[in-house]
Amino acid sequence: MKRHAMKLTENELREMLRQALPPVRLDEDIDLWPRMLRRLDERSARMGWLDRVLLLLVSLGLVMFPAIIPQLLYQL
Amino acid sequence: MDTAAEIHEPADLEHRFAAGELDAFETLFRRHQAEVFAWIVRILRDGPLAEDATIETFWRIYRARARFDARHEFGAWARRIATNVAIDFLKAKSREVAGFDVTDVPVAPGPIRDTSLNDAIRTAFRQLPAKLQAAASLALIEEESSAEIAAALGISVAAVKSRIHRSIGLLRKSLRRLRVMP
Numbered sequence: 223m224k225r226h227a228m229k230l231t232e233n234e235l236r237e238m239l240r241q242a243l244p245p246v247r248l249d250e251d252i253d254l255w256p257r258m259l260r261r262l263d264e265r266s267a268r269m270g271w272l273d274r275v276l277l278l279l280v281s282l283g284l285v286m287f288p289a290i291i292p293q294l295l296y297q298l
Numbered sequence: 299m300d301t302a303a304e305i306h307e308p309a310d311l312e313h314r315f316a317a318g319e320l321d322a323f324e325t326l327f328r329r330h331q332a333e334v335f336a337w338i339v340r341i342l343r344d345g346p347l348a349e350d351a352t353i354e355t356f357w358r359i360y361r362a363r364a365r366f367d368a369r370h371e372f373g374a375w376a377r378r379i380a381t382n383v384a385i386d387f388l389k390a391k392s393r394e395v396a397g398f399d400v401t402d403v404p405v406a407p408g409p410i411r412d413t414s415l416n417d418a419i420r421t422a423f424r425q426l427p428a429k430l431q432a433a434a435s436l437a438l439i440e441e442e443s444s445a446e447i448a449a450a451l452g453i454s455v456a457a458v459k460s461r462i463h464r465s466i467g468l469l470r471k472s473l474r475r476l477r478v479m480p
Contacts, residue, residue: 230470236438239469242419243439246345254331255324257353262320262360 312368323363327356330373334380337450340440341384341432351387355380374449381432381450388428422472426465433458434465 230238284291314322334355339348358379359366366375426434433451436442437458444458451458 230473232438232466235466235469238415238419239423239434239439242416243343243423243435246339246343246348248336248339248345250332252332252335252349254335254349254352254356255327257349258327258356261353261357265357 309368312366312372315372316363316366316368318363323360326372330376331356333373334376337377338380338384340442341381341435342387343435343439347387347391348384351380351383354387355383358383377450378452381452385428385432388431392424392428418473418476422469422476425472426468430461430465430468433461434469437462438465 311322311325315326331352335348335352338351338355339345342348342351355376359376362379366372423431423434429451433447436447436450437444444455444462448455448458
């Protein structure tokens with residue numbers, strides 16, 4: 223038999239994939255909103271901490287180099 | 299569950315979401331979570347992982363809310379983000395099994411059957427690059443149209459067809475190495 227005749231056809235491959243990787247059963251009533259809220263809270267808390275550090279750094283910069291204040295105001 | 303936000307018109311809801319209102323986001327989340335989750339499951343083929351990816355999708359949606367154009371359909375936008383998240387999850391998963399070669403799957407001499415065959419096919423499939431795996435899962439297993447896959451991936455139909463073609467080629471190559479096919 224010629225090589226091309228032995229080749230797995232696309233339809234055979236699809237069928238093999240479907241058998242090896244069957245559909246995942248879905249839980250229709252799943253409610254992911256509580257997990258979403260936790261994720262939002264975690265991220266908000268993390269951003270708050272970052273914001274505070276950033277604010278501290280900016281404040282320190284302004285205290286140490288007050289000469290840049292007029293330049294910043296001019297840029298604004 | 300009805301919320302106050304649901305009494306508003308969809309466009310109004312999406313405008314309020316884009317403005318950062320949490321109750322509008324909750325309404326959109328509840329309205330679209332099942333659809334997004336089902337889409338991600340079709341790509342990842344793993345329920346618990348798909349739940350994590352759904353949360354990550356909506357987190358990205360929430361972060362990108364200011365860029366959302368309320369004149370466009372929220373569901374299509376969400377699906378596109380979900381597809382990108384699913385591909386990121388596939389990449390992370392493939393890094394976890396990096397170093398594992400398809401030829402490591404134990405096979406009996408001669409043609410393999412049933413369980414070994416399914417294991418070999420799963421292994422070959424999981425070794426596809428993430429973008430090809432996503433396209434192959436949607437096209438070859440789920441039989442989604444190329445146009446729908448193209449919209450979700452944000453690429454052309456021709457590019458989708460090319461990915462599917464490359465997936466088939468790589469799968470055939472892997473399965474030949476496993477003696478699943480000549």
